[in-house]
Each structure stands twice: as C-alpha cells, then as structure tokens.
Amino acid sequence: MAFVIAILAAMIVQGQDFVNVGLHGNVDRVQPMTGIVFWADNESDLSSLGNKVQLEYSYLIYSDVVSQKDVYDWSVVDNLLMNAAARGRQVLLRFRYTYPGVTTPSVPDYIRNLSDYTDQIKRVEGSKTYLPDWSHQELQDFTLKFFTKFAERYNTDPRLAFVQVGFGSYSEYHLYDGPLALGKTFPSKDYQTTFLKHVDSVFTELRWAISIDAADNEFSPIKGNSSLMNLGFGLFDDSFLHSKHSKNDQEYNRASWLTFGATRAATQVAGGEFSYYSNYDQKHMLDVPNGPHGTSFEELADLYDISYIIGNDQLKYQTAKRIEEAAINIGYRFKVTSFKSNGATTKVTIMNIGLAPIYYDAFPSVNGVRSTTSLKGLLAGQSKTFTINAGATDEQFAIECDRLVGGQIIQFDADLGSE
Known part of the structure; x- marks a missing residue:
C-alpha cells in the first residue's frame, strides 16, 4: 500500500507546473583550464x-x-x-x-x-x-x-x-x-x-x-x-x-x-x-x-x-x-538564465557568456544528480536547456566536471528569484 501511495505521489508531483526557483551565483575567480x-x-x-x-x-x-x-x-x-x-x-x-x-x-x-x-x-x-x-x-x-x-x-x-x-x-x-x-x-x-x-x-x-x-x-x-x-x-x-x-x-x-x-x-x-x-x-x-x-x-x-x-x-x-x-575574461564563462522545477524534475538554461567553449565534459547538477547532457562545446553567446531528474527547492545547483583537481570549481553567474 505504501508503495502505491509513493507512486501516486510521484505522479502528482510530475504533473505539477514548473515554477521558478531562486538561484544566485557569481564568477569571481579564474575558471579551470583557462x-x-x-x-x-x-x-x-x-x-x-x-x-x-x-x-x-x-x-x-x-x-x-x-x-x-x-x-x-x-x-x-x-x-x-x-x-x-x-x-x-x-x-x-x-x-x-x-x-x-x-x-x-x-x-x-x-x-x-x-x-x-x-x-x-x-x-x-x-x-x-x-x-x-x-x-x-x-x-x-x-x-x-x-x-x-x-x-x-x-x-x-x-x-x-x-x-x-x-x-x-x-x-x-x-x-x-x-x-x-x-x-x-x-x-x-x-x-x-x-x-x-x-x-x-x-x-x-x-x-x-x-x-x-x-x-x-x-x-x-x-x-x-x-x-x-x-x-x-x-x-x-x-x-x-x-x-x-x-x-x-x-x-x-x-x-x-x-x-x-x-x-x-x-x-x-x-x-x-x-x-x-x-x-x-x-x-x-x-x-x-x-x-x-x-x-x-x-x-x-x-x-x-x-x-x-x-x-x-x-x-x-x-x-x-x-x-x-x-x-x-578569457575562456568559457557560464550564466544560468532560467532555473525551474516541478518538484521532481528541474530545467536549467545556461548561456556561455565567455569567449570559448569548455573542451571537456561538464554537467549541470541538482542535489548531486547530473544532467545526462554536457556543457562541452557550448559556444560563446549560445544557450542550452538541461533537464535534470531531481527536484530543486533551494540553491543546490552545481556544475560538475571529472576533469578537475582538488580545490578547482566551475562557477556560474546567476541572479534569479523564486515564485
């Protein structure tokens, strides 16, 4: 019975509309590989x-x-x-x-x-x-x-x-x-x-x-x-x-x-x-x-x-x-322009406002769950929307990359309010 209730709850969540979730970030240091x-x-x-x-x-x-x-x-x-x-x-x-x-x-x-x-x-x-x-x-x-x-x-x-x-x-x-x-x-x-x-x-x-x-x-x-x-x-x-x-x-x-x-x-x-x-x-x-x-x-x-x-x-x-x-001011620089969730899935739109792409895979992630597609190759001035199988109720967003060493992070710009 509990399993059925969980399935029904998930179906209800999946049917919810996507709403804006607050997200803030600032690129304030040199990015890896640049x-x-x-x-x-x-x-x-x-x-x-x-x-x-x-x-x-x-x-x-x-x-x-x-x-x-x-x-x-x-x-x-x-x-x-x-x-x-x-x-x-x-x-x-x-x-x-x-x-x-x-x-x-x-x-x-x-x-x-x-x-x-x-x-x-x-x-x-x-x-x-x-x-x-x-x-x-x-x-x-x-x-x-x-x-x-x-x-x-x-x-x-x-x-x-x-x-x-x-x-x-x-x-x-x-x-x-x-x-x-x-x-x-x-x-x-x-x-x-x-x-x-x-x-x-x-x-x-x-x-x-x-x-x-x-x-x-x-x-x-x-x-x-x-x-x-x-x-x-x-x-x-x-x-x-x-x-x-x-x-x-x-x-x-x-x-x-x-x-x-x-x-x-x-x-x-x-x-x-x-x-x-x-x-x-x-x-x-x-x-x-x-x-x-x-x-x-x-x-x-x-x-x-x-x-x-x-x-x-x-x-x-x-x-x-x-x-x-x-x-x-050189290399890639990412800006999150939209961050929406329906409680079970999150959609995030990211623009590259830098000069060049990132040349290795880097994945938008929510609460540790990665997108199945990568930021690799996103050109300067281009945007891409990623769908992540995790709900976002807070600012638990990151860009994860396996091609980094300890202490390195890929930052992002964002100034988004919630609904």
Whole structure:
C-alpha cells in the first residue's frame, strides 16, 4: 500500500507546473583550464597569485623519460602533475627535442648510441643548438611509440589539461634562422602526416594543440590537406599581441590562424604565449585600454576565442588584480538564465557568456544528480536547456566536471528569484 501511495505521489508531483526557483551565483575567480599561465618552476609568483592562476606550464624533453629502449620512467611527469595538483592547478605540457642555444642532447641515449645515428649541432637563432637526426627510422618509430605510451598513462588524467606537440625550435613548428632540411633536421612531410594522425588516434580524451606556424606549407603538410585539417588539434600562438599582430588578414599570425579555419576554436582549444619580440611587448601586454600596440589583450583574445595564454613574466609589470581580471575574461564563462522545477524534475538554461567553449565534459547538477547532457562545446553567446531528474527547492545547483583537481570549481553567474 505504501508503495502505491509513493507512486501516486510521484505522479502528482510530475504533473505539477514548473515554477521558478531562486538561484544566485557569481564568477569571481579564474575558471579551470583557462587564464594566464605561469611556468611550474616559477614558485614565487605561483605562490603569490594563488587561485588567480589555474594552469602551470612546463617543457619536458623525451630523454627525461626514456634512456633505454622500451624502458619508460614517468616520474618527471608524475611529479610535475602531482605538485601542480597539490597547488590546486592543472598542467599545460609540451615535449621538445630542440631549444635554441641548448646543445645537451634530448634524444634517448639508446638511439644516439646506434652506429648510424648522427647527433647534430647546428647554429639556430645565432646559437649552437642540438638537432635530432630525423633521417633515422628508430627516432621516428620511438616518437610515435612515446605518445602511445603517454596516452595510455595520461589520456584521462585530470591533472593534465592540455598537451602541445610539434617539431623544430621549442616544438613550435619552425626552425627559424636554422638549417631546415626536411627528413634531416626536420621531419619529412610524410612522417609528419603519420605523426599527426597517430597522436590524434591515441589522444581520445586529452586535448592537444600545435603551433600556428604549422600553417607554412614549405615544411608542413597540413595546409590544403583535408584529412589533416580535420584532425582534433587545437592551436597556439607564441607571439601573441606583437606590434603587427592581426593588422590585416595577410599579416603572418592572422593568416596562419585563418589557414586552419576561422571557427576552429568552436571545437578545439586556442591558446598561446605573450610576445617576447621586445621587452616593451612584455611590459605592456595587459595595459588598459590599448595594450602594447593599440589593441588590448581582451580584444585580441576575443578575435581568436582564446582560453589560455602563457604570461610568466607578467607579475613583474602588472598587479595581481589586473592579471586576474584578464584571466577571468578569457575562456568559457557560464550564466544560468532560467532555473525551474516541478518538484521532481528541474530545467536549467545556461548561456556561455565567455569567449570559448569548455573542451571537456561538464554537467549541470541538482542535489548531486547530473544532467545526462554536457556543457562541452557550448559556444560563446549560445544557450542550452538541461533537464535534470531531481527536484530543486533551494540553491543546490552545481556544475560538475571529472576533469578537475582538488580545490578547482566551475562557477556560474546567476541572479534569479523564486515564485
């Protein structure tokens, strides 16, 4: 009898009209996976800025992990992720072989010790620099296998937000002022094609990106190749906001962004680093209202739907308050515009009032019950209504995401009254 009464009560509740439920919220901090990024070894600034920074950046080299064939020591990666997570942050990571001015080998010793492998020290950006021997099959095979193993270990690790990949100087898809020879000092186009497709196949969850410099078809196979263009890579721009950036569609940076499609950030993350073309650039990057060269950071970030930007030196020039303000103004930002319940079901409408989508699943939830659909991919200016199988009689609403570390929360704006 009690069971029948419960069923009848539920049916009565289900038949009730939806009424407005009060909900209030305020985005008052930088959101996870967005903002101004500082290097993981910049402990002083990271400590000073606290949760004003949500991402820590680091280079790693392949020989940090592998020295013997098929022996992988991931402790350097694990420690990096563990330390960032302990500080309530996630990691933006990039592996590289070449860094101008660095002659220390980055290729695993077992490859370098092969009789037909040749270490190369060449002049790049005016300095002696170590370059891999891209003619060697074992180096090519190892690099593919490395990312297979990396993905097996970290593909779903919430401590890792994004990975940047590439070749050449800084893995930024160029060998500026260096001896760029395809198949020797830089991978052949055929190998690059294989590599990019491979990375896309193994990173089934983890979001990855390449430099906008890969738009140059002299040494990259991507431009005009639909099978490569359709891969799931995002973009990063490491000279963001320099003096001529985006003055017209033919300017190098803008033309490079446009090569990959004006709407790529709708599905793949866009980021970069503040320009180091001059000390003046760095000093004035976050100046209001005109930035270093007549365009504010917020204006250029809006043009490219930027989610994050590396700005490791900004605390030398700007206040923590200004850094936080700029960081909050990029990436996603959610606003609840309607919150209604009939006692058993809740309908919530959410608008993205930020610049870009969130690139991992995030679920509106009521009293711990999640929506079956996600906020992932909700574009700037778009709204979506979610139906949640739980009644809302108070403000027990949250946005839940499994891709966060302890201390991180996804906030929302709301100022809704009840009926």
